[in-house]
Amino acid sequence: MSIKENAAVSQLLALLEARYAMRVLWALRDGHAQTFRLLQDSVGSITPNTLNTRIKELREAGLVGHGGDGYSLTVSGQDLLKRLSDLQAFAGKWQLGQVKKAAAPATAPSSTPSASASMPPSPAAAQAPAPAAPSVSSSSPAAPSSSPPLDTGN
Known part of the structure; x- marks a missing residue:
């Protein structure tokens, strides 16, 4: 990639990295023009000042336009x-992978030998007992307090 192409990509990424810029574009993806208020609701939790700034930047970049019905994407937008339409499909696959990765340690098979199983325990591990986990029972009542009960005056 040439220096000129790198500069163009960097410039576009800087624009899209601005807070809520992608959400504004994504909210307009269906092709229907949206008023400022509707766009603010579509983006969600964006302040009017921030939305105004993002719209201004996206309009200056030629990605968003304003007509009689409200804001919409330009042809460039x-x-x-x-070009980003595969993002939704990728996000679904990525999220599924993240869920599988998070579940993998809990469901890892114990029949596969680990490298540490064939190694003798270190002297420090042999000398230091493992700390005992505190026993917590959800069905037993809390231990009585050593302070006297409060007199409520009843």
Whole structure:
């Protein structure tokens, strides 16, 4: 990639990295124009000042336009989102992978030998007993307090 191409990509990424910029574009992806208030609701938890700033930046970049019905994507904005359309499919696959990765340690098979199983325990491990876990029973009542009960005056 040439220096000029790198600069263009860097410039676009800087624009898209701005807080809520991608959400604004994503909210407009269906092609229907949205008023400021509707766009604010579509993006969610964005302040009017921040939305105003993002709209201004995206309009200056030629990605968002404003017409009689409200804000919508320009042809360039539509082209960008078309190129990013695989993001939703990728996000679904990625999220599934994250869930599987998080569940993997809990369901890891114990029949596979680990490297540490074939090694003798270290002297420090042999000398230091493992700390005992405190026993907690959810069905037993809490231990009585050593302080006297409060007199409520009843």
